[in-house]
Amino acid sequence: MNSRNIIPQAAHRAMAALLLLCAIPCTTMQAGSLIRVLQFNLRLISSSDGNNNWYYRAEDVAAYCHDIQPDMFGMQEVTPAQKTFMEKTMTEYACIGLGRDGGSSGEHCPVFYLKSKYALENSGTFWLSDTPEKVSNTWGAACRRIVTWTILRDKQTGERFCYANTHFDHKNESARDKSSRLTKERLAQYAEGLPIIITGDFNCTPTSTCYTRMIEPDGTFPMHEVWRDARVKEGIEGTFHSWGTIALAKRNRIDFIFVTPDIKVLRCVTDDGSKRPRYLSDHDTVYADMELP
Numbered sequence: 001m002n003s004r005n006i007i008p009q010a011a012h013r014a015m016a017a018l019l020l021l022c023a024i025p026c027t028t029m030q031a032g033s034l035i036r037v038l039q040f041n042l043r044l045i046s047s048s049d050g051n052n053n054w055y056y057r058a059e060d061v062a063a064y065c066h067d068i069q070p071d072m073f074g075m076q077e078v079t080p081a082q083k084t085f086m087e088k089t090m091t092e093y094a095c096i097g098l099g100r101d102g103g104s105s106g107e108h109c110p111v112f113y114l115k116s117k118y119a120l121e122n123s124g125t126f127w128l129s130d131t132p133e134k135v136s137n138t139w140g141a142a143c144r145r146i147v148t149w150t151i152l153r154d155k156q157t158g159e160r161f162c163y164a165n166t167h168f169d170h171k172n173e174s175a176r177d178k179s180s181r182l183t184k185e186r187l188a189q190y191a192e193g194l195p196i197i198i199t200g201d202f203n204c205t206p207t208s209t210c211y212t213r214m215i216e217p218d219g220t221f222p223m224h225e226v227w228r229d230a231r232v233k234e235g236i237e238g239t240f241h242s243w244g245t246i247a248l249a250k251r252n253r254i255d256f257i258f259v260t261p262d263i264k265v266l267r268c269v270t271d272d273g274s275k276r277p278r279y280l281s282d283h284d285t286v287y288a289d290m291e292l293p
Helices: 003-023 047-052 054-068 080-089 173-191 209-215
Strands: 034-041 072-076 093-096 111-114 118-127 146-154 160-167 196-201 232-235 255-259 264-271 285-291
Touching (some): 034 196, 034 255, 047 054, 054 080, 054 285, 072 160, 072 196, 080 093, 093 118, 111 118, 111 146, 111 160, 146 173, 160 173, 173 196, 173 209, 255 285
Parallel strands (some): 160 196, 232 264
Antiparallel strands (some): 034 285, 072 111, 093 111, 196 255, 264 285
C-alpha cells in the first residue's frame, strides 16, 4: 500500500467534514457521531473477466478500502475465497455474515465494521423468501438472496444503530419488490426503533417499484437514499459500468445506501474509478458521510 496516497485522503476527509459541519446551522448541531459508510459490489471471481480477474484486483481493492477509511462497509458477490482475503487484509475490521447457500457456502453479503470503535450487540442473516430463517429461494429469483444485519454500539458514545447489507435479484422484478418489503419488515423488528443503514446492490433503478418501496413507508418506515438527499454530491450518478464498457451518461444507478430519516446525510461520493489504472470492480463504489442522531 502506498502511504503517500493515504495521508492526503485522510486530510481530505477531515477537511470535508469540517466544511460540512460549518455549513450546518447551529440550531441543528447535536452530539451525533459522524460516520462514513461504503457500498461496494466486489464482483465475484470469474475466469471470463480476463485482465479484470479478482487476482489482479485484490490488492488494489484492499488498498482502496484502507484509503477511504470507512467506519463500516458492505460488499456483494463475495465468494468464500474473497471473504477470506478481505478478513486477512482488513484486520482492523470485524466481518459478519453467512453465505447464501448456508454456512460459508456460496456468495456472501458481509458487513465489515471497525472493531476498535464498535461493539457487536446482535447480528444475523435471513433469506429473501417466504421462509427467511432457512436457506431458501421461493420467489423465482435467479439464485438465493440474503440480508446480513447487525446491531452496533459505539464504544465511546454509546450510540446504537442497525446496519444491514444485501444483494437483490438481478432478473426477477417481482422478487426484488418482495425483497424490499421483507427487508424493511425484518429490520424494523431487529432494530426496535434504532436508526437503520442499509447498503446494497439492489439491481433496480430509482424509477422502479423496488426503489419506491425502499424510500416510502410501505407499511413499515420511510428511508432516504443518500445520493438523492445528500447535501454535497461528488462523482457521477450511475454505478454499473461493466468494466468501463458503458458510457458515463448511460450507466444505471443500482447501488444504494438507504438510511432512516433521523440520520443526516452530509456527503455522498460515487467513485467511477477513472483516475485509477485498473477498475476495482464492474460497479462503482458509493460512500457517504453522515451524522447519527
